[in-house]
Amino acid sequence: MADNERAKYLSSNWRDGIFAGKVVFCTGGAGDICSAQVRALVYLGADACIIGRNVEKTERMARSMAESRPEAKVLGFGAVDVRDYDSLKSAVDRCVKELGGIDFVIAGAAGNFLAPITQLSPKAFRSVIDIDLIGSYHTLKATLSYLERSAAKHRSDGLTTPSKGTGGRIIFVSATLQYRGIPLQTHGCVAKAGIDTLSAQVAIEFGPRGITSNIVAPGPIAETEGVKRLARVEGLDGDLSRIPAGRFGSVKEVADATIFLFADTGSYVNGATVVVDGGSWRTQGVSDSKAFPYPGFLLSRNIDDNAQYTKL
Ligand code: COA
Numbered sequence: 499m500a501d502n503e504r505a506k507y508l509s510s511n512w513r514d515g516i517f518a519g520k521v522v523f524c525t526g527g528a529g530d531i532c533s534a535q536v537r538a539l540v541y542l543g544a545d546a547c548i549i550g551r552n553v554e555k556t557e558r559m560a561r562s563m564a565e566s567r568p569e570a571k572v573l574g575f576g577a578v579d580v581r582d583y584d585s586l587k588s589a590v591d592r593c594v595k596e597l598g599g600i601d602f603v604i605a606g607a608a609g610n611f612l613a614p615i616t617q618l619s620p621k622a623f624r625s626v627i628d629i630d631l632i633g634s635y636h637t638l639k640a641t642l643s644y645l646e647r648s649a650a651k652h653r654s655d656g657l658t659t660p661s662k663g664t665g666g667r668i669i670f671v672s673a674t675l676q677y678r679g680i681p682l683q684t685h686g687c688v689a690k691a692g693i694d695t696l697s698a699q700v701a702i703e704f705g706p707r708g709i710t711s712n713i714v715a716p717g718p719i720a721e722t723e724g725v726k727r728l729a730r731v732e733g734l735d736g737d738l739s740r741i742p743a744g745r746f747g748s749v750k751e752v753a754d755a756t757i758f759l760f761a762d763t764g765s766y767v768n769g770a771t772v773v774v775d776g777g778s779w780r781t782q783g784v785s786d787s788k789a790f791p792y793p794g795f796l797l798s799r800n801i802d803d804n805a806q807y808t809k810l
Contacts, residue, residue, distance in 0.1 A: 504566070508538040509754050516761050518543035520665060521597045523590060525549050525580050525637050526607035528559040530722040532671065534749035535604055535714075535756040536572075537563050542757065544602070545571040547593035549578040549586070571597060580607040580633030583640065590640040600644035601652070601665035602760050605637040605693075608671070612682040612727060623685045630689035634670055634696055641668070642704075649708030654765040667760050670697045672713045672771070674779040675728070682731055694771065701769030710768040712759050717775020720746035739793055740784065743776025 522539050526532045527548025536546050540563050548563070550556035553576025560574025573596060575589045594600060609629040613622065649666020672694055676687040693713070700711035718725045718734055718741060725746065729735045738744055755772045758764050773779070784792040795801065 504541055505750075506748075507534050507566075507750055507753050508541055508757060509750070512542055512754075512757055512761070514541075515543045516663065516757075517602075518663070520544045520601040520663060521593070521599055522546045522602040522604065522760075523549075523593055523600045523641055524604040524606055525586070525633065526671070527604070528552065528556045528574070529606065529608075531716055531719060531724075531749055531752050532604055532606035533559050533563070534753045535606070535669075535671075537566055538750075538753035538757055539602070539760065540564075540566045540570050540572060543567070545597050547573040547575065547589070547597060547600075549575045549580075549589050550607070551577065551579050553577050573597065580636055581628045583636045586636050587640045590644070594644060599648060600641050601648040601667070603637060603641045603645060603668040604671065604756070605634040605668065606671040607633050607637075608689075610683075610686050610724070610727065612731065613685070614682055615684050618685060626685040627689050627692070630686070631692040631696070634693050638668065638696070638700060645709050646704070646707055649704075653708050654762065656766060659762045660765075664760060664762055664765065666707075666709045667764070668697075668700065668709065668711045669714050669756060669759055670694075670711070672697075672715045673724075674715050674717050674773060674775050675732075677779050678782045680728075680731055683728075697771075698769045705768050710759070710764065712764070712767060712769070713771040714752060714755050714759070715771055715773045715775070716747065716752045717741075717773065717778040718746050719752060719774075720748055722749070740781045741776045741778045742781065742793065743778075744793070745776065747774055747776055 517539050522544050524536045528550040556576035557574040560572045564570050564572040578585050578589045645666045652665035654660050670693050673690045676691040697711045697713045752774050755774050
């Protein structure tokens with residue numbers, strides 16, 4: 499039963515204890531995706547602190563994560579809004595006081611809704627920019643000194659696995675919708691494009707101090723608030739043909755990408771984006787062609803009939 503539960507959050511190839519003695523700090527940690535990322539790290543030995551706006555939801559999620567592994571310590575601080583720097587900084591300081599430091603950060607807090615520009619008040623636009631982009635910056639700013647400290651202790655030479663493990667790493671949770679643009683998501687696309695650039699800047703300025711900064715960009719992930727909202731706009735409700743993998747992703751697949759970036763496997767990955775979308779956003783170049791319908795045509799016997807390609 500316990501193994502079945504664990505398999506929902508991480509693949510079986512990761513070694514137990516790789517994050518032992520490490521602390522992860524995560525904003526938006528009670529959400530569908532971020533909670534899975536943190537839970538996977540807790541399974542592998544990390545202690546954690548998650549923050550969120552909703553007190554009950556955040557504390558309940560922290561208790562549930564703490565049950566993933568005996569001895570795990572998971573703090574849940576509710577009533578913390580990433581838009582309020584002072585409140586976020588207090589949460590960071592409390593985390594360090596209670597857990598001893600911060601080795602990994604996941605900036606995951608986000609807010610979204612569907613609205614065309616005509617229905618997007620200045621305050622509505624600003625709310626999403628404030629939560630997603632400014633909130634990510636606040637998270638970085640509030641945790642940076644601890645990340646620097648951890649990075650200094652965990653330098654990798656690229657040849658041997660660091661004896662003290664890894665540390666000094668930040669992941670910003672972004673998206674893929676800003677790559678191609680999408681109606682009703684101007685606020686979301688602008689915010690996520692900013693986050694992508696923020697992460698790259700951190701890689702450039704803090705890479706020399708041993709910090710890595712990367713983006714995890716989830717695509718259509720099953721049973722998440724994001725996909726429930728966006729699948730309708732992306733034409734994925736009831737039609738998965740635009741996803742090359744032919745299915746929605748799972749939160750486990752996003753958690754695996756997170757482990758990859760935080761573990762020794764990610765030591766030389768900096769300023770990068772790990773897209774976890776089954777190839778989905780790449781299908782922007784796929785037309786609704788009747789002659790070559792996607793993906794059926796690629797799977798058909800007809801594919802090797804060269805004559806059809808030369809017809810004008
Ligand atoms: N369409 C258009 N405008 C909307 C909207 C919608 N569906 N939902 C909220 N807004 C507007 C509000 O009307 C308000 O603007 P106004 O006062 O000029 O009318 C503005 O957004 C702020 O709303 P408010 O409820 O005060 O903001 P908040 O700070 O409490 O909430 C949001 C932030 C708007 C992002 C809200 O959707 C939210 O809290 N989301 C959190 C959960 C979430 O979206 N998670 C997604 C993860 S993918």
